[in-house]
Amino acid sequence: MANVVELQVVPPPLPASWTPPTSSGKPISPLVERRLLPAGPAYLAHVKRAVHNLSFEEHDKHAEDERKRLEAVNGTGVNGEDDFGVGDEEETEDLLTLDPKEWKKQDHYAVLGLSHLRYRATDEQIKIAHRKKVLKHHPDKKAGLAGDSNDDAFFKCIQKANEVLTNAERRRQFDSVDPHYDALESDVPTASQIKNAKNPQSFFFKEFAPVFEREARFSKVQPVPMLGSYDDAKDKVEGFYDFWYKFESWRSFEYLDKEVNEGSDNRDDKRYTEKKNKSERARRKKEDTARLRGIVDLALQNDPRIKRIKQEEKDAREAKKKSKGGVNGVDQKQKLEEEKKKAEEEAKRKEEEEKIARAEAKKAKAAAANAAKKARRQQRAGEEGAPA
Structure with a gap:
């Protein structure tokens, strides 16, 4: 077992030349109450853990997954500029001869080599593509080379494309009329x-x-x-x-x-x-x-x-109708057929009864007529045999 030794700490004496400092005579600044707001990556990490109820291990795992996702999107080259060929599309002759004054008619995504991404391109990808195009087509780099008289004009197109696509509002306006998709709008089956x-x-x-x-x-x-x-x-x-x-x-x-019109001051x-x-x-x-x-x-x-x-x-x-009837459905059908047969037999019986009744009525009428005829003959015979 370790032994504990207590040491007496005695401060050294003050030097003989020491004198207390004199007061400056300046007033003390008034106390100001300031509100401190938490900020910084450590605080944001704390908020994420608290909101999502994550442990430190789970938070680190999510951060690592996000890092891998961004790495997959932005590439793994130096400074992330690899990015699976962002900005490396070859320029066509029509693209290189664009007039910077007609910038509204140009395809900004094609100018920056983002035709395969277009509205899906991230801000980081636009930044990378612009950097690559500037390094490739900067006028100072092409100065004195033959066959590059229009490269300064294309460089202006690059700058304009970057200006439009890095502004959220102007990029949305361009995406609304993107010439690539305008050509596809009529491609709807009939x-x-x-x-x-x-x-x-x-x-x-x-x-x-x-x-x-x-x-x-x-x-x-x-x-x-x-x-x-x-x-x-x-x-x-x-x-x-x-x-x-x-x-x-x-x-x-x-x-x-x-x-x-440029330079026009006419309000009308x-x-x-x-x-x-x-x-x-x-x-x-x-x-x-x-x-x-x-x-x-x-x-x-x-x-x-x-x-x-x-x-x-x-x-x-x-199926519901059949399942609802089930076995009783067959009995119901037979019952309806029997009722129909009974109704037909009843109608036939009534018809025969009416026929018999008509025949009997006819016989009774004929018998009554014969009896009346016989009574009249007897009456005439009695009148003829009576004495005068």
Whole structure:
């Protein structure tokens, strides 16, 4: 067992030259009550554990899973710039000869090499793609090289694309009129194509599924129910069409607004242009709503699940009717047949009785007529034999 030794701590004496400090004479600042707000990664981690009722081990596991997910999205290269080829798409000749003044007509995703991602591209992926394009097409890097006279113009297109896509509001406006999807909006199957297809059922789901997937990106409510499959239950099918008939779209058309003439100070021109833009936005919004409603109507009219559900309901009603009758159903049928037979026999008996009654009435009438005739003869014979 260890021994405990107590040591006396004696402070050293003050030096002979020490003197107490003199007061500065300045007033003491008044006390101020300040509110301290918790912040920082440690506090956020504490909140997550408290809200989700997680232990430290469970929280660490979730953090590790999230790190792996982000690593899969952003790549594992240096500074995360690998990202599975983000920004590495080769530029076409048409892309390289874009006029930066016509920036509203350019495909910003294609300019940054994000054509395969488009509206799904994350902010980090846009940042990485922009960095790659700048390193590749910066005018200082291409200075003095032959055949790159337009590279400065394409660099301006890159900067404009980054400016649009890194601004949440302007990116949403561009996504609303993305030229890539505008070209696909007319790619909707017709009723005749579905009817004339070799396998209408397979054709319906193959053609309509990507249509609803494209339109789902505009929904204010997420997640959006997709078309599904032929074997979906009735409530799922009804929920799908109920959602799309009440579809709330955030799509807008400000990106297509006509710009006010540069340098114009005329207020009337500005007001007229703003009024015209507002009218055009409303018209396009109305047409887009009608277009989407037409797609939903067409899908509902040709959905093979509707016919299947109706047939299933009919079969269920018939089965219920048969099960309700059971064995008694056969007895009921026999009973009805017997009642019908009895009714026919009763009608026949009454007819025969009426026939007999008519015959007897006819005989009684004939007998009465003969008796009256005989009485008249007897009366005449008596009158002729009487004395004069």
